[in-house]
Amino acid sequence: MIDFKTKYGPWAIIAGASEGLGAAFAEALAKRHLNLVLIARRSDKLEQLSHKLRDNYPIEIINHSIDLADFEQTKLFFSELSIDIGLLVYNAAYAPIGYFENIPEHDLDQIVNVNIKTPLLLTKLVSAKMIEMGKGGIVLMSSLAGSHGSPKIATYAASKAFNIILAEGLWNELKRHGIDVLASCAGAITTPGYTKAQNAKEAPGTLDAATVAEKTINALGKGPTTVPGTVNKVARFFMGRLFSRKFAISIMDKNTQKLS
Template identity: 30%
Template structure:
């Protein structure tokens, strides 16, 4: 394992849940953090909770190229480079596909897939110029096996997985890693609300905590330069 101390780590969806937990875990490793999200107030609260960490917060819309460019420009301006970029932001919707509107479908794919595409387009050229870097995309086990009621979400994560695998092959010779972390059910607000609406008994005790997911991200980020962990599943 390599140290993450002083590594510049960008995290999207960092204002709560898994993103906030990743920020806390990276802060414990003494990484320099760029926290991104739409909610400025919550981002500042997360940053304030990371006592002693070097943190920059950015409110940006990652579903638009301009938002991703703002994140990249800010990170490089403050820290000079980007070591690790974590695409954590994601949205889900529990609804039969036949009842899902086009707008809802587009929102899911814009956040879960198109934002990753924009990340690749904007961040990879920076990492190529640096000669190093890693992108970690937070996926889901739903991307491996479609979940009834989460058809659009499952499809977006499956597409993310395949996109990441293809791009990983494109940049491997540039000393850039592209990795995917696919957790099973995680105890987040989305899953809690889903359980309340579901007719089936809650499986909260079987869910991963956000801290467990964050620890897995730290493990992936800390792999030695010669180790290429492209896809990891945690249950």
């Protein structure tokens, strides 16, 4: 715990922290005695989570309600922080479900802003300070869907592919500054959003949010990517190494048809 706090403390910022996986990350890092900056749109959820964490852990917490699709608002908020951020966890995501022909242009703009522009901005801002400190960590939550074409969530999957490639490149660039970068390629997670979208039984390899958060944090510093869960690791190996791209996409098509 002391080593973790020394390496990635004293403050961690979690984007998309109000519930589900973001809240699980907050608790996992609170257990490791990191102070937290929690940002998301829903201030009521942030307050509930903060009260819970303060009651259980001796840490400081800063909450801020922010629309992570707003590039300038996010940049302004970060510029006003006067604390040393040692760890960034970017968990926020916008994932409209539907075939591309039916996705409104506004949703396309939201995907780019939330899933690509803002994690890119925050990564740039936190890494600059981390380079000065000579330590730190950056976790970009991605998805197994980002490994290949995924019908009905094609735009979401494409944005998650961006984060995988970004993390892999920065893992190599920033390690000489003592900064660990990681893309977590998660499968299905039992979050409120997934439960709402999934009309049938859980997908194979589905994990709870606390397990994904712990496995991701434990993988930090061990390589550029991680895939939480044995079933998901096997699935990624088969889909990426043994199956043809055409066959992998057809499998994804069958799995995503149930989403709504």
